[in-house]
Amino acid sequence: MAKPPKNAISPTRAENYPEWYQQVVKAADLAETSDVRGCMVIKPWGYAIWENIQRQLDAMFKATGHENAYFPLFIPMSFLEKEAEHVEGFAKECAVVTHHRLEPDGEGGLQPAPSAKLEEPLIVRPTSETIIGATFARWAQSYRDLPILINQWANVVRWELRTRMFLRTAEFLWQEGHTVHATKEEAIDETRQMLDVYAEFAEQYMAMPVIKGEKTEGERFPGAEATYSIEAMMQDRKALQAGTSHFLGQNFAKAQEIKFQNQEGQEVYAWTTSWGVSTRLVGGLIMTHSDDDGLVLPPKLAPAHVVILPMYKSDEDRTEVLSFCDQLKADLIAQRYDDEPVRVRIDDRDIRGGGKKWQWVKRGVPLLLTVGARDIAEGEVFVSRRDIGGKGQGTPREEFVANVSGTLAEIQQALFERAAKLRDEATVQIDSLAEFEKYFAEGSPGGLAHCHFVDGPEMEAKLKELKVTARCVPIDAAEEAGKCIFTGADSLRRGVFARAY
């Protein structure tokens, strides 16, 4: 009987996708659970990916005129009460600070000091519309002060009962953009512009194809007039909401008195937006590209593009091989990819060759090189391309160096195309409820179903029953007369339905 091919990750995606995900996170040294319920420790390799995400997004935010600032971690409880829908959305899952001191409890331990109870409890920010809005009310006095275009990189806390690393954790890292505009049109333009920025980032940097669309009423941000999102499809054919951009209308402006004097001298309410992406993107990255050997990283976000493993048996070999590797590293760093020097590491740790190589495979490094005395004699390096897998091949050293940037670009493109192909293969148009029910029946693979629909309780009930969600109405969907598959009512646009994270 033929042995099955061995994989670094067990179980495989086919065997148990959710467990495969956890094992990839572990095997790639991305994160681990902490001693605090629902909070994770982001390990150096995982954090380096987040830093690359941050650096690129930050540059894109600045290029579109935004500036960073920082607002308090805490929100007075009364602030949440101001916007009715908002409090409904966030009061159920927040960390509440009630005391500002501990004292001995008389039994050798500590307790919150009763004498240090806060007059008004503070909420650890689940999102910052209310606390930032209070500041904007001071900043926006005249039309000359607008627009206000601010972004904040921060940690937020939403008390989740069921957590999964990167995808849903009690504390997570994110950026939240908050802007104030003089007109409705300008605020809508901003909302859409940032959705475009997110989509461009997802596709160009994460190599993750996304659908840009508007959320249905039930999926809207609490307090928003319209929520737009980018939706990606993971390898298990479930959708992942990867970023959102909200047109808040005048809801927060009215709740928080964000008013300004317009050019005509009248005092009027402003229009606001907010938009955010989080460490959830790392989860999306993992589930879009990784395979049964672990993480696969798109080069643009990889902490290392190339890892070089020197191979030697004797001290004499060692000197020769290391000196060759040092020069190789220097030559590679002199090459540029994506406007930056190629990122190279030499791993000379004293670990058995095979184990070390697998570690970097599992960590998803795009190009893994082994260099031994024989390779050097032949003027070669032995190259394994992570996206293709397999044993790798000997490549003339000069050729590898000269082409490294092109090879990385090729990998980036190949990953995007593979993901787009998978997504397109799992995309269908469905025009009847029976077909829809069959498509999302338990045990069937499902995917992204584009269907005519009319938002309402019939749809919500059926979706709940099938454990399917309305993802969005694609922005670029053409108008097309049709009938809602749930109610038969007239519809002019298809929405995207899927199981989702």
Add this chain to the structure above:
Amino acid sequence: MAKPPKNAISPTRAENYPEWYQQVVKAADLAETSDVRGCMVIKPWGYAIWENIQRQLDAMFKATGHENAYFPLFIPMSFLEKEAEHVEGFAKECAVVTHHRLEPDGEGGLQPAPSAKLEEPLIVRPTSETIIGATFARWAQSYRDLPILINQWANVVRWELRTRMFLRTAEFLWQEGHTVHATKEEAIDETRQMLDVYAEFAEQYMAMPVIKGEKTEGERFPGAEATYSIEAMMQDRKALQAGTSHFLGQNFAKAQEIKFQNQEGQEVYAWTTSWGVSTRLVGGLIMTHSDDDGLVLPPKLAPAHVVILPMYKSDEDRTEVLSFCDQLKADLIAQRYDDEPVRVRIDDRDIRGGGKKWQWVKRGVPLLLTVGARDIAEGEVFVSRRDIGGKGQGTPREEFVANVSGTLAEIQQALFERAAKLRDEATVQIDSLAEFEKYFAEGSPGGLAHCHFVDGPEMEAKLKELKVTARCVPIDAAEEAGKCIFTGADSLRRGVFARAY
């Protein structure tokens, strides 16, 4: 009668230094108070300075082998109980999370839901030795896992009653390095290495001269065996502790079971360190260089090196002037300073020229240019150097562009030298208590007094009476026989004493 010279900041430093500080923070748009007690809003200009601080320090940490990671915001209360001195130091001033949900209070408001009370309260991290140590206990298994060299950029909360923007706020931003080593010597080397990194950053980037030294027992980090600090002197001759590096010995390793198997196969406790700097550095930057016209920024940390103000009266002028300014900006950006393109902004807002110029003076931009039609005709730009002040002067355009990098370097150096001169002028050796009491008498300017001392209750009592603190024992202080000015006991080294922030 001659009019006194007008200044942008009122009061001046001489009139009321603490109030001058608050007015500079305000006039330079650095930060403002928030709606949460003790927490500030860091505004874009202030945050951009912090970003520059972060970027440079981050590069220095990485160059010394450290990697970034992220650990939970919350610390279980029981973790604080593990290290006796540590809890003593931090339990008195921390934000305590006791509930994870709000619910309607029946009177139209909200309250923490009694059914959502946490079994164990969580502390918002005041510093992360305990939560990171718990993780390190898992990471450190064998000597092969060491050293562990981690840094975290994060927000922390210490419930302060008396706050002052940047210098002391309930929430602040910082970095905290945490490392684990196999030997005591290695841990001490790390502690000292990071002190050197901080000193280099302070002097080379902030242009702020510092004394590197060891803290006395009373000023040590709770739980540390030795605390080192960099101490700067502000223009009011008070000292500012600007960064600390702690050798934690095995205190935290023992409290948290950070053990590893050494090369001989024995399980032994590790040695740990921690080190941090915070947004307090921004306060130090302000108080080291700023003058009665507002902020003065060292070029290496300035968000903009050059601000160009186009001046015109007619639309025709406007086109010509703006086109000249755009080209000037492009030419300046093509120049490099401190390994990066020169940072240039054009401010073409529709604001009366004088007000706009003063805004940039108050914000501390190193080089402020005004460009009008006459300047263009003469091939000149009108340049004001912020560190020198005065009216400025016409300079041939090409000459300005060609020399801009050199001019910025000159400003950076001049600021350091000015601060060093002030510090040296306010540094004395004092050898008797009477002299010491006179030097620090109420109303006298004070400064940095280098004195022989023996740490103990007599000294502590006298210092408390005089409102003076022991800053540190300089690392490079030569051994020198002397007598403690407080007790007459033999002493071998002088310490630095000062009033302090």
